[in-house]
Amino acid sequence: MSNTNQTVPNTLPLLRDRIDSIDSQIQSLINERARCAQKVAEVKLAEQGDEKVVFYRPEREAQVLRRVMSRNEGPLDNEEMAKVFRQIMSSCLALEKPMRIAFLGPEGTFTQQAALKHFGKSIVSAPMAAIDEVFREVESGAANYGVVPVENSTEGVVNHTLDSFRDSRLKICGEVEERIHHHLLVSPHINSEDVMHIYSHQQSLAQCRAWLDRYWPHAERIAVSSNAEAARLASEAGLNGRAVAAIAGEVACELYSLVKVSANIEDHPDNTTRFLIVGNQLVPASGKDKTSLLISAKNEPGALYRLLEAFERHSVDMTRLETRPSLVSRWGYVFYIDFVGHYLEESCQAVISELQERASEVKVLGSYPVAVL
């Protein structure tokens, strides 16, 4: 083991020798860790059996990353260090069992970016054409987990995702937040001044509305199924000499070899999207968790008040409330509620059982670690 108190050499050859020696130690340790993960897989298989074995453990991953951040002394900052360990765990998990992750595609979407941020790069990516396809892919067992957008700090909730939980038995296993930067992109084969049509996902167009009003008031805005699809269309149009632009992110820009006419054009610089990880398992407590519920309220005066009052009385911190039409009865509603805590904690159990008495249906969509990265 190297002695951390050793003085740092001050010539380039000696510094590189030191780096080589440290790298060799890090490499041995990473492989030693990987062998432990392989052993963990054997133990899990022996204890849980082939059918029920769960390799991916979100609560354990969150604990590992939190520990990395809290003991970190720099000079690398906490997030950088956690990203390194994120990838080490991703590689170790892939040794235990390669994970197939379905996400709202095509390749290059912010959802793919979120999937890589959450699971690391050692996954098999499975882009889907729509949010309900992501759900179906995981329900059928074709994918191990799915990643879907659920809310954006500028535009609010993604209704498709919330609605997909009504008839699904999938559970929320995690959340991930991603800062969203939009760019105006064109094919290198066209002149950006000729652009009269701008493609993007409806939410992205909305997130850049003020900027578009100001700088491209005469261009027609065309909503398509995703911003990666917009990038694909802009690239294809460029090959045919048609001047079309797309609004999309970095990954799509690179994937379709587009060029940036303007970067970071979102109206709100802290524009952030929250994504959910959906899977088949109820996740044990990590020590810092959130819970999501779907509640069908009775259609009577004061129904919502009686639901919310239970949170107050048990001092459970509600972080989000969304209302959607129930689709079962006219003017009936379902509520999506997020709160701090794990559903097995005493105070959370107390709230849930009171809600069960007061609502016609309470579905626990899942408890999951608060996003670490």
Ligand SMILES: O=C(O)C(=O)C[C@]1(C(=O)O)C=C[C@@H](O)C=C1
């Ligand atoms: O602790 C486990 O259950 C493991 O499988 C090991 C490990 C890791 O590399 O630390 C790998 C995958 C899991 O998702 C969590 C942690």
